Amino acid sequence: MSKAAQDRLFKSKGPELLVNLADHVTDSVKDVLGVSGITAEHLGQEVALRMSQVWCGQLIYFPSGTQLKSAQTHLQIFEAFNGRNHDEVATKFGVSVQHVYKVVKLIRKETLRDMQGDLFSGDSNELPKE
Structure with a gap:
């Protein structure tokens, strides 16, 4: 069966959910990866069919x-925060200045924790996780 015939069959006889999923995957592949139309459509259909095989009936x-x-x-x-633009960032994201302060503090803390690791966890011979 030709690819064109398979495409027509998929679109005419495929369940609405699978056809819709294939269309979304096709659009994403085109937008994100810059894949051509026909290749993107085939990839979208293949993903939908594989998901159907894996999760059918669930x-x-x-x-x-x-x-x-x-x-x-x-x-x-x-x-977006540069150390002096709390008001500007708050306006841009539609949040309060206090929220910007909290977010900056939280992300800084997480970043430092990720960079430093935990000195007191587990085996001392273990390398820090990335």
């Missing part, structure tokens, strides 16, 4: 990713 819950989105925003706030 009810799946997709979390909204609120915590991840919040962490990404915090990192953006931290990166």
Whole structure:
């Protein structure tokens, strides 16, 4: 069967969820990786079919990713902060100046912790985790 015939069959007979998933993967592959249209479509369909094989018949819950989105925003706030622009950053992200202070303090603390490691955990011969 030709690729064109497979594409038509997938789009006409495939379940709506799989067709929709394939379309989203296709768009993402085009946008993020710059892959051409036909290759991106084939990749989108392949991902949808493989997910169907792995999870067929199961009810799946997709979390909204609120915590991840919040962490990404915090990192953006931290990166926009230059030491003197609390007001500007607060306005840009629609948060209070106090929130900017808290975020900067939190990210600095996490960054230092990641760089220094924990002197009192586990085996002293262990290398710090990256």
